[in-house]
Amino acid sequence: MPITVTLDVMLARRKMRSKELASAIGITEANLSLLKSGKVKGVRFDTLEAICRELECQPGDLLAYHPSNGAPS
Template structure:
């Protein structure tokens, strides 16, 4: 997939666990884990906003476009 999710990197920089972020954002650990591992096919803007707010970052810190990685079909 051409979009890379760097959530794990940002969480490590902020020293925040999956459990902590899950509680603060209000989504299940399972759904947050899917996003963290890059297996998510979509994310709601409200979820992205809450993640950015709680990690004090920008959406571009979490989602990165990689033109060299072909999109999955």
């Protein structure tokens, strides 16, 4: 998939553990882990908002788009 989640990078920059973030935003560590690994099909805007609030970042700091080679435009 051309969208990658860079949440682990932002957590490292903020020196925050996944457990702390999960607790602060009210989701399970397991769900946060799935999000970090990119194994989810989507993310609720209220969850994204809570992550951005806690990490003091923008949604674009957590997601990256890498177009596939040879994919039609």
